[in-house]
Amino acid sequence: MPFSFFHLLCYITIIFAEVDAVNEGASKSKSKLRLFVFGDSYVDTGNWRKSIGSSWKEPYGITFPGKPSGRFSDGRVLTDYIASYLGIRTPIAYKWRKEVKRSNLEYGMNFAYGGTGVLDTLANQPNMTTQIDFFQRLVEQKVYGKQDLDNSVGLISVAGNDYATYLARNTHDLQKLGDFTKKIMDQLEINIDRIRGLGVKRIAVTLIEPMGCIPLQAASSSYSNCTQALNLGSKFHNQMLNQSLQNLNAKDNSTAFITLDLYDAFFSALNKFTTHAPAGSLGLKPCCEGKEMGKYYCGSVDESGAKLYTICENPNLSFFWDTLHPSQNGWHSIFSSLRSSLHKLTT
Numbered sequence: 001m002p003f004s005f006f007h008l009l010c011y012i013t014i015i016f017a018e019v020d021a022v023n024e025g026a027s028k029s030k031s032k033l034r035l036f037v038f039g040d041s042y043v044d045t046g047n048w049r050k051s052i053g054s055s056w057k058e059p060y061g062i063t064f065p066g067k068p069s070g071r072f073s074d075g076r077v078l079t080d081y082i083a084s085y086l087g088i089r090t091p092i093a094y095k096w097r098k099e100v101k102r103s104n105l106e107y108g109m110n111f112a113y114g115g116t117g118v119l120d121t122l123a124n125q126p127n128m129t130t131q132i133d134f135f136q137r138l139v140e141q142k143v144y145g146k147q148d149l150d151n152s153v154g155l156i157s158v159a160g161n162d163y164a165t166y167l168a169r170n171t172h173d174l175q176k177l178g179d180f181t182k183k184i185m186d187q188l189e190i191n192i193d194r195i196r197g198l199g200v201k202r203i204a205v206t207l208i209e210p211m212g213c214i215p216l217q218a219a220s221s222s223y224s225n226c227t228q229a230l231n232l233g234s235k236f237h238n239q240m241l242n243q244s245l246q247n248l249n250a251k252d253n254s255t256a257f258i259t260l261d262l263y264d265a266f267f268s269a270l271n272k273f274t275t276h277a278p279a280g281s282l283g284l285k286p287c288c289e290g291k292e293m294g295k296y297y298c299g300s301v302d303e304s305g306a307k308l309y310t311i312c313e314n315p316n317l318s319f320f321w322d323t324l325h326p327s328q329n330g331w332h333s334i335f336s337s338l339r340s341s342l343h344k345l346t347t
């Protein structure tokens with residue numbers, strides 16, 4: 001199956017979102033935590049250039065903040081919920097660091113770019129290695145000092161752009177996908193080690209979601225089935241990642257590295273949405289879709305500005321916002337499932 005899920009994991013305002021989820025995590029703690037974020041569109045809060053990011057186009061952001069904000073969703077994304085949980089504002093996107101007052105850097109920084117991966121992807125944006133280079137430079141410039149780093153948490157999202165790129169270049173070559181996973185892991189371990197080496201105390205890494213359930217993949221079955229081969233790929237990826245993090249913890253004699261299981265969280269969240277879904281659609285149908293699959297996307301317009309996409313009545317009732325990304329309410333539900341793991345970030 002052609003796999004152009006590149007459009008996927010992509011898309012940016014200077015929103016200091018005071019997320020309305022309850023601050024139940026680190027709130028009353030002594031010193032404010034800083035959150036440093038790396039990865040792709042599941043956590044990007046505004047790093048794409050406004051002129052090219054679909055995240056800066058209508059109808060992205062309609063639920064929150066009411067206009068496009070550089071997030072690849074109708075509203076908040078995982079980063080917003082985690083920051084809120086940690087009792088801090090959503091950290092500023094790297095791209096905006098010079099446009100804002102210094103005090104706006106005190107919640108950490110978000111280096112994630114939608115569409116990117118551990119390795120280079122079809123999106124011509126900074127890969128994770130480069131994102132860490134950006135972070136390293138700020139640490140070297142003492143924008144963040146030892147005390148800041150001592151009270152910091154890292155968040156890494158790897159949602160599948162590496163695989164989308166691999167499959168776009170090696171059509172149908174699912175057999176060798178396992179070798180590719182190993183390649184991703186080797187680099188990811190280096191990346192995680194580097195972030196820790198720069199002084200970040202705790203690092204949460206997402207296990208990959210069931211890639212076969214992404215609407216782009218499920219469309220061929222009218223959203224009635226997930227693509228099992230891709231879900232198996234996700235499981236393999238997650239086993240390896242789990243092992244890598246255990247090894248890193250053992251090497252460090254620590255519990256610094258934790259996993260956020262998006263695989264299970266997607267399924268439990270999907271279950272909640274299925275009740276509102278059209279019969280048999282498993283809740284996989286996105287709220288916003290291009291009028292012609294593969295040709296137009298959520299946000300596409302013609303020369304006169306007329307919409308080439310359809311949008312559902314209430315995005316709150318859809319788990320998926322577009323063919324690649326959960327809606328705000330979808331993320332809210334995923335976040336609820338991750339709460340027990342998040343606890344480990346602050347204890």
Ligand SMILES: *[C@@H]1O[C@H](CO)[C@@H](O)[C@H](O)[C@H]1NC(C)=O
Pocket residue numbers: 118119120127128129130187
């Ligand atoms: C990341 O991007 C940089 C700059 O383009 C490149 O030199 C490097 O090889 C890339 N790293 C990986 C692991 O793909």
Ligand SMILES: *[C@@H]1O[C@H](CO)[C@@H](O)[C@H](O)[C@H]1NC(C)=O
Pocket residue numbers: 220221222224225
């Ligand atoms: C969905 O999967 C079920 C069980 O694996 C199968 O019987 C059914 O034919 C599939 N439906 C479509 C539309 O692919």
Ligand SMILES: *[C@@H]1O[C@H](CO)[C@@H](O)[C@H](O)[C@H]1NC(C)=O
Pocket residue numbers: 207238239242
């Ligand atoms: C990861 O490891 C933990 C404990 O070691 C285990 O409970 C969990 O099922 C593993 N997850 C995956 C995806 O392998």
Ligand SMILES: *[C@@H]1O[C@H](CO)[C@@H](O)[C@H](O)[C@H]1NC(C)=O
Pocket residue numbers: 253
């Ligand atoms: C690992 O940490 C535990 C608890 O902090 C400590 O008792 C133990 O000696 C440490 N082991 C090594 C090899 O450093």
Ligand SMILES: *[C@@H]1O[C@H](CO)[C@@H](O)[C@H](O)[C@H]1NC(C)=O
Pocket residue numbers: 063314315316
């Ligand atoms: C969707 O949910 C948000 C947050 O809970 C709420 O503010 C908004 O009014 C809801 N929108 C609709 C159309 O129900």
